[in-house]
Amino acid sequence: MASAFLFLCCLVIFSLHQVLGNSKSNCADEFECGGLGAMKFPFTNSSNPECGLCRFDCHTKPYPNIVLGGQNYDALVKKGDFFLVSDPKLQEYLDSKSCKSFNRNFSFPNSPLISFQIAPNLTLYRCKHSHDNTIQKTNDSFFKDFDRYTECEGFNVYYHHPNKTILGNTSAEISGKLPEHCSLVQLPIPLPTPSKPYAGDLFELLTSNFLLYWELSKNCLECRAKGGKCSVGGEHEYSCFKDVRNLTHRRTTWFMVATGAVLFTVGLLVLLFCFREKILWYKCLRFWESNAEDHQKVEEFLKNYGSYGLNRYNYTDIKRITSHFRSKLGQGGFGNVYRGSLRNGSQVAVKILNKLKGSGEDFINEVASISRTSHVNIVSLVGFCFEGHKRALVYEFMPNGSLEKFIYEERSNSVRQLGWPILYKITLGIARGLEYLHRGCNTRILHFDIKPHNILLDEDFCPKISDFGLAKLCMQKESIVSMLGARGTIGYIAPEIVCRNLGGISHKSDVYSYGMMVLEMVGGRKNVDVGVDRTSEIYFPHWLYQRIELSEELQLPGIMNEEENECARKMVIASLWCIQTDPSNRPSMSKVVEMLEGKLDSLQMPPKPYLYSPSRTEQQRHEDRWSISSICQYPEAEADDEN
The missing domain is CATH 3.30.200.20 (Phosphorylase Kinase; domain 1)
Incomplete structure (x- = not known):
């Protein structure tokens, strides 16, 4: 009986395979590529170059080759949305300190479909050398705060050493106005560590190993989600094609899939009953092998x-x-x-x-x-x-633990209350840390979980941002990032993360979380007081906004003098800017630092966030839920509702 069921299932599966195989294109969903394991779109192999946006030669030794900009690179490891890549030719040039190193440019061109970036990298400017003193003086003046390498025949190389502070023009500011005889070159550098800082000459500063990040465009992601194929035409225009054959066979294949699923389930139940001991052992063995393979990839x-x-x-x-x-x-x-x-x-x-x-x-x-x-x-x-x-x-180790135990009124008597000078210092320190994550790194880091629990305090109450488990890496110039599900903690999540119609997800989402957190620091309480009666529910940011708008006293506890009052009002105004519902109305963290360090009189009154209301009756709360849900697109939640 078990054999008959097994034979019937195999027959149905074979027929289904034939039908589906005839309705699909020649592009496989996945392909094996040497030590990199299973690969899928947007990558493809040399046998099917039309099936992807970036080609791999998987048969090269000792590592598969990735082809970018007409050059071949060794792909050592793949993890998530980045690869560890090596350029053996560059290593050969670096070892011999050859000026040919500066011919290997890693500034890959961006496409309407996919973009690549290396990290970390060093931006250099290669300028043709001339005996004309006027041109040379012009170069030296233009790159006056840069280091200069002059040992190459026919050109000089200007660059900022990573250990030095940039005083003049930054690379981003001068890239658009380079002299016509100068060109931009990007080459990889290793990650610095306290035990091994950047040192040595220019060649010792560079490396041939680098992290290669890739990201599909929003248009291409949407096209793939609808079952289409994204491509770029001859005029460099984006297009999305649908596979007509899949559409015409959809109803037939659905029936075949349903029939095959029913028969397969019945046969599987019979097999599980007849061979339950052997199958259980086999499943355990496969589970162990799968985990061993995952472990090996992480180890690599x-x-x-x-x-x-x-x-x-x-x-x-x-x-x-x-x-x-x-x-x-x-x-x-x-x-x-x-x-x-x-x-x-x-x-x-x-x-x-x-x-x-x-x-x-x-x-x-x-x-x-x-x-x-x-x-x-x-x-x-x-x-x-x-x-x-x-x-x-x-x-x-942070001796004072997390910020949350110092700022809420319900904290125990054994924890002392923080004065306004320390609260202001903590607020400014967190802003500087976020500004560094958003702008100070070669690769922008979005934290996505800014809250008091993730702010640690050292012995001097200097704040330090921690817990990067939900962080996302993106390109420095990227303004919008793609995300399949919500991430963060309820009460601090930016509206656009759960209501995608409000705008794209970007570094402004961290700005919103920061603003909500600072308002809780100011009030010593949660922004929404869920402990009071439902008919008198209080939304604290709304209450603060009204008092600022009417130029009234904030009536916050612990303010002893005018200086502390000014600090508190700057914290409130900056935070109200940060929690604007429209991400484009929120300031960058650089602007937030400028607000906190500037004078109170120079701060403008922010608009009123429109998705929230103060005390609401039951009927009003019901209407609010309908008005918000009508403009929201709720993804799968991955949020941490711990707080």
């Missing part, structure tokens, strides 16, 4: 990139560092945090990760994000542990 990534400049600990080390998890500091969205001590006596905080997706994308995400940061207002990552399913992150 950490070997080539993730562990660069970081200490790697085994789980035994973690237990020793934390004295077998004796002192628990707190609990976050991804696991518990324990106090620990290194062999040299340094105090650390160890976060044990226990809520990871798949093969550890959140773990890799945090390592990759925070490893490339170095700022007084960003927490430092000392090391990590990756041992099977046991994963941990080791951070510098």
